[in-house]
Amino acid sequence: MSSKKSLLAGAFLAAGTLLLSACGGSDGGSAASSGSSAGDSGSGELTQITLATNPSAQSAPLFLGIQDGIYAKHGLEVEVVPQTDVAAIISGVASGQYDFGFATVVHVINANLNDIPIRAVGTVEGQQKPAEDPEEGNALVAGPDSGITSAADLGGKTLGVIGLSSLNTLAAWDMAANAGVDPTSINLIQLPFGQMPAALAAGDIDAAVVQAPFIAEAVTSGATIIGKPNVETFPDMAVGLYTTSQSYIDGNEAIVKAFAEATVEAQEYATANVDKAKATLVENLGITEEAAQAAKWNTGSNPYVNVEGFATAQELLMKYAGQTDELDVNELVWPGALEGGDQ
DSSP, X not given: OOHHHHHHHHHHHHHHHHHHHHTTOOOOOGGGGGOSSOOOGGGTOOEXXXXXXXXSGGGHHHHHHHHTTXXXXXXXXXXXXXOSOHHHHHHHHHHTSOSEEEEEHHHHHHHHHTTOOEEEEEESSOSOOOOSSTTSSEEEEEOTTSOOOSGGGOTTOEEXXXXXXXXXXXXXXXXXXXXXXXXXXXXXXXXXXXXXXXXHXXXXXXXEEEETTHHHHHHHTTOEEEXXXXXXXXXXXXXXXEEEEHHHHXXXXXXXXXXXXXXXXXXXXXXXXXXHHHHHHHHHHOOOHHHHHHOOOOTTSOOSBOSHHHHHHHHHHHHHSOOOOOOOGGGGBOGGGBTTOOO
């Protein structure tokens, strides 16, 4: 295995160790004290749930749904816990520290490879769709003096990524490989999305996979969009997910059902009220009104989970990261989260 693949596999194993250790002891999630059924909003009694998520522009439907009472209508009071470390989110969900948590298809696969039964119960911003707006979703951008004009130029260059084992990294590797580049020749630099525009402008990195709302900032600073990794690699697939544990589903399926239904409704509502959804980012992300209005997410897409994203991610993990065990991807999704599923 190459050094790059060994690094990624090591990151997966480290996350798996964290997940396994987190399962040792827990008092259970916040909903456990509220019973296994979602509260009756008509009676004013709501079930409190915790949701750990990595806040970005794609969280706008969630924020709007909470603000305008969609989750309350479904009997839920949602406490959002900001958390940038997705491995910590997964471990928190597994241990019962959080009732629900953000993850990508890659994180869910990795958890289950380590015998942590995490399940997808909703999407963050729906299924990936071809984006006519180049700043919608995430983007592969090249620094102003990098000499990079396409993924074919990434060989030997430094690439900023949110995580060495992230979905974005796999998608960028696949784009490069399809353009004839050996992915192991790309030097990965792990950075938060918010630091990527400045690193690109300063020449500290040659390229980056950036998430909105920071794409606009990178472009303003001279970067150029050269590809859309997630859209190109995962077309019409759900890759950004809300998850919970199988044990939580077993004990609280009515709450899971309410959360899933509210999440679908919130995404549809945000698509119909884009400006209102953008406004929620000012307080929740701590950005300016101007930055919030420039923010983009995957609006107008199918809000349900599908298994195709898991299948594609597993293929990439086996191709680039040395995964050898093959999971049944159908087992990674709570059936009620599928379009037409038993809800």
